[in-house]
Amino acid sequence: MxxxxxxxxxxxxxxxxxxxxxxxxxxxxxxxxxxxxxxxxxxxxxxxxxxxxxxxxxxxxxxxxxxxxxxxxxxxxxxxxxxxxxxxxxxxxxxxxxxxxxxxxxxxxxxxxxxxxxxxxxxxxxxxxxxxxxxxxxxxxxxxxxxxxxxxxxxxxxxxxxxxxxxxxxxxxxxxxxxxxxxxxxxxxxxxxxxxxxxxxxxxxxxxxxxxxxxxxxxxxxxxxxxxxxxxxxxxxxxxxxxxxxxxxxxxxxxxxxxxxxxxxxxxxxxxxxxxxxxxxxxxxxxxxxxxxxxxxxxxxxxxxxxxxxxxxxxxxxxxxxxxxxxxxxxxxxxxxxxxxxxxxxxxxxAEELPLPARETHHSIAHASQILVHQPDHLWMLTSGQLELNNFVNTEAKYCKFAYSTRYGFTIERGRFGLNHAAPDSMLLLSEKDNYWRGRRDCQQVTTADGVIFSRWQPWNDVTIDTWLLPLGDWQIRVHSLKTARELDCAEGGFSLTNRPLPHAQMAQAKSLLTTSTDTSAIYCLSPQPRNGEQVLTPPNSNLLFAERAAVPLLKGALNIGTHLLISAVWAGDTQAFDAQTRPQAIISEGVVRLVMGHQEKQLILETHQ
Missing domain, CATH: 1.50.10.10 (Glycosyltransferase)
Structure with missing residues (x-):
């Protein structure tokens, strides 16, 4: 009303x-x-x-x-x-x-x-x-x-x-x-x-x-x-x-x-x-x-x-x-x-009202550990290393996700039991096989340089994750080098869409793709670690931009004790602009990940942060 x-x-x-x-x-x-x-x-x-x-x-x-x-x-x-x-x-x-x-x-x-x-x-x-x-x-x-x-x-x-x-x-x-x-x-x-x-x-x-x-x-x-x-x-x-x-x-x-x-x-x-x-x-x-x-x-x-x-x-x-x-x-x-x-x-x-001036597609802010990405009809931000020490309500959701969007907002937690309550969008969440989930909160180390944000974080004291975030064109790339001393389940989410109308879901191994007539949200696994595509519907009133339940595309898998490399490519925006064939590819060799998309390429040397 x-x-x-x-x-x-x-x-x-x-x-x-x-x-x-x-x-x-x-x-x-x-x-x-x-x-x-x-x-x-x-x-x-x-x-x-x-x-x-x-x-x-x-x-x-x-x-x-x-x-x-x-x-x-x-x-x-x-x-x-x-x-x-x-x-x-x-x-x-x-x-x-x-x-x-x-x-x-x-x-x-x-x-x-x-x-x-x-x-x-x-x-x-x-x-x-x-x-x-x-x-x-x-x-x-x-x-x-x-x-x-x-x-x-x-x-x-x-x-x-x-x-x-x-x-x-x-x-x-x-x-x-x-x-x-x-x-x-x-x-x-x-x-x-x-x-x-x-x-x-x-x-x-x-x-x-x-x-x-x-x-x-x-x-x-x-x-x-x-x-x-x-x-x-x-x-x-x-x-x-x-x-x-x-x-x-x-x-x-x-x-x-x-x-x-x-x-x-x-x-x-x-x-x-x-x-x-x-x-x-x-x-x-x-x-x-x-x-x-x-x-x-x-x-x-x-x-x-x-x-x-x-x-x-x-x-x-x-x-x-x-x-x-x-x-x-x-x-x-x-x-x-x-x-x-x-x-x-x-x-x-x-003065006559003027539009925004021309700005570079990717803008990095080292002091804030942020990279702003100006995709057509979608402005989003990668970030790491922010934590509100007063532990205000939903601190992790408001500060610690990998990305935030003007078009898709973000979801807040409604509980820790069950992925649908755990605000999985733009997060890597981990569980000790009991459906209680935790993700990135405090970062022990953060570096922002050359269009890449690196963070090291520990969801448990015997689980260490090195995460690299970077934009490649309109795609968001996440590379996680994870060492765990415990058996875990993992779930990694893309941007959330409103579920009215309910998006068409294409879920397979290494892929979760949600599509409506206007919007597409996708997450692909680019690494050998097997992860299956799933969809989660969050409760009403969990997304800040829309009151309806939010649909989140997910990659979900199991992690044995040891070292793992998880690489994801995330995209969201106009359905007509989405082209799965142009998605980035990851070429993995000893200690090096090459991310390639058309004529664009980015190389990450993982061992520099070990």
């Missing part, structure tokens, strides 16, 4: 269209405003920080849409509610006071929205505050300066608060800025890339966190901190030349990592780039990325029937949620609406 209060056919071509969308998104939530208490309560489920803070989070995340409206000269329809809620929430004497923050407190995350509000819209906001109310707001936000927080992108939240203080004329703390910037410098990797804390992943938090906030800082603090602002701009420009490869021509982005329920926050970096005037791509190219991305999301069934954005990815799906996803969490996606703070005459809005 489509929501009546969201215009899903909004063309999203100009500033007025985006203004309309933001108003509709905000107004869909307004029936849930508790005006007698100045709270927002959207649903009965919650996050680990409890319902009261979850309600405060919901309200605060709406400000990522309210703020660019105010900065751009608009006033949201429920402005009086927002003003009163902020007054109440920051007043220690009020029943709705948001409270004193504690170490690692979610409320520190939400303070960033108030920092930006004060920085770019303090005049229309504070015109409604008396001096005591201003002091309450400043005092409540000031708690962020020295409170203990996770050692990751959270350091930017106190920084944005200080930016808001500086821009609005409130007392600010320069030492707090230095402390938090110094902490983040420790995990800068180079070439525009950070990890999200020491040894942490390189996921969308690098774009929608570090660089999004960094570009806001670079725009607003250039007069007082020019050297740092210049450095932040340079890093963002370097990052942009990699990050542009995460977006497909239709506006979709690679689903990968945690916090995917923030949806169109995937493009928040590009809105910040426009806001900061980052000169890396033309305004028309950046405008195209932002607006196509938003248009793609409006085509997805992401709303509940009342127009509230659901928790999930392309559809409502609590199964894929993190333990910090509350009902209002998805409204962090409103960060992408920052371009509304730019006036109508800004280059971004005056």
């Amino acid at each position: 489509q929501p009546e209060n969201i215009t899903l056919n909004n063309p999203l071509k100009n500033r007025g269209d985006l203004h309309k969308l933001v108003n509709e998104l905000l107004n869909a939530v307004s029936p849930f405003f508790k005006k007698e208490t100045s709270r927002v309560d959207l649903a009965n489920f919650t996050a680990h920080y409890g319902q009261q803070i979850a309600n405060m989070e919901t309200f605060s995340r709406l400000l990522w849409g309210v703020t660019p409206l105010l900065a751009g000269g608009y006033e949201p329809e429920q402005f009086s509610f927002y003003i009163q809620a902020i007054k109440n929430g920051t007043n220690p004497e009020h029943a709705d006071y948001w409270g004193e923050v504690e170490p690692y407190d979610q409320r520190i995350v939400e303070m960033a929205a108030y920092g930006l509000l004060l920085a770019v819209a303090h005049e229309p906001l504070l015109a409604h505050f008396n001096e005591q109310e201003k002091h309450h707001l400043w005092q409540w936000l000031k708690q962020s300066e020295n409170q203990a927080i996770p050692d990751n992108n959270w350091h930017f939240f106190p920084i944005l608060v200080q930016v808001g203080f500086h821009q609005s004329g409130m007392p600010n703390n320069a030492d707090a800025l230095e402390k938090h910037f110094d902490a983040m410098e420790a995990y800068y990797l180079g070439d525009g890339w950070y990890s999200d804390g020491p040894g942490r992943p390189r996921d969308y938090y690098i774009s929608m966190g570090f660089h999004f906030y960094g570009l806001i800082y670079a725009k607003l603090m250039a007069d007082v901190d020019p050297a740092r602002c210049n450095k932040l701009r340079q890093r963002a420009a370097q990052f942009a030349t990699d990050f542009i490869h995460f977006f497909a021509d239709d506006g979709s982005a690679i689903p990968f990592g945690r916090s995917l329920t923030y949806r169109f926050a995937q493009a928040a970096f590009w809105s910040a780039a426009a806001f900061a005037g980052l000169e890396v791509y033309s305004p028309g190219v950046v405008k195209g990325i932002v607006l196509r991305h938003l248009r793609w999301w409006l085509e997805q069934p992401l709303f509940d029937r009342d127009g509230v954005i659901s928790v999930g990815y392309s559809y409502p799906n609590l199964i894929m949620a993190e333990d910090y996803n509350a009902p209002g969490s998805p409204y962090w996606g409103l960060k992408t609406m920052l371009v509304l703070a730019l006036g109508e005459q800004d280059d971004f809005w005056q």
Whole structure:
């Protein structure tokens, strides 16, 4: 059922269209405003920080849409509610006071929205505050300066608060800025890339966190901190030349990592780039990325029937949620609406929307251990070496698969017993003959070079697997050198298809091929190790892109104690473009694998990683 209060056919071509969308998104939530208490309560489920803070989070995340409206000269329809809620929430004497923050407190995350509000819209906001109310707001936000927080992108939240203080004329703390910037410098990797804390992943938090906030800082603090602002701009420009490869021509982005329920926050970096005037791509190219991305999301069934954005990815799906996803969490996606703070005459809005620039077919990112592949009508990514140390829900599915796709998404685990529950797509799973399955999680070694990603991983301490991932044309090649001290079953999956309509399956030794009228997904065994083709249907709501059961092509076999070499070729895309006769071949000699496809050839020397 489509929501009546969201215009899903909004063309999203100009500033007025985006203004309309933001108003509709905000107004869909307004029936849930508790005006007698100045709270927002959207649903009965919650996050680990409890319902009261979850309600405060919901309200605060709406400000990522309210703020660019105010900065751009608009006033949201429920402005009086927002003003009163902020007054109440920051007043220690009020029943709705948001409270004193504690170490690692979610409320520190939400303070960033108030920092930006004060920085770019303090005049229309504070015109409604008396001096005591201003002091309450400043005092409540000031708690962020020295409170203990996770050692990751959270350091930017106190920084944005200080930016808001500086821009609005409130007392600010320069030492707090230095402390938090110094902490983040420790995990800068180079070439525009950070990890999200020491040894942490390189996921969308690098774009929608570090660089999004960094570009806001670079725009607003250039007069007082020019050297740092210049450095932040340079890093963002370097990052942009990699990050542009995460977006497909239709506006979709690679689903990968945690916090995917923030949806169109995937493009928040590009809105910040426009806001900061980052000169890396033309305004028309950046405008195209932002607006196509938003248009793609409006085509997805992401709303509940009342127009509230659901928790999930392309559809409502609590199964894929993190333990910090509350009902209002998805409204962090409103960060992408920052371009509304730019006036109508800004280059971004005056530019003609342009398509993505020409990009190489295969793009390797060593700092992230990723290779992006631009296949016609299918953007996919190979990856290794990412692990979320906090062990959030479905960490392996979100970070540790071999490949992620804009067109076919990925499946999440529903259980470890039975392949259909174990999310076998784009994974090599192993079982001790008992139908309990485990795959790649932590990598002991990762190297990305010459268009190949190598990883070493151990599903058990006496089973070691060396895996090489590489694209060859539009094919994905996987080479696994496996040494095991135990008897195992193995199952290796390709990309998953929706099972409506149920794909036609061709399964034989060394082959599993699934075909519909529009899509084909195939996996072939290229090595002598015998493996049989099978098909697995996953439970409903396991694939992030479609709610129906997913059909996964598999190669399945048995492994005796000893050393084995498994080589697979994977393909997925338009059925009309698939040609099995062109698939790669593997020529195996002592310690060397030659992969040949037409005039293309790649040689892997396996012993270099022994």
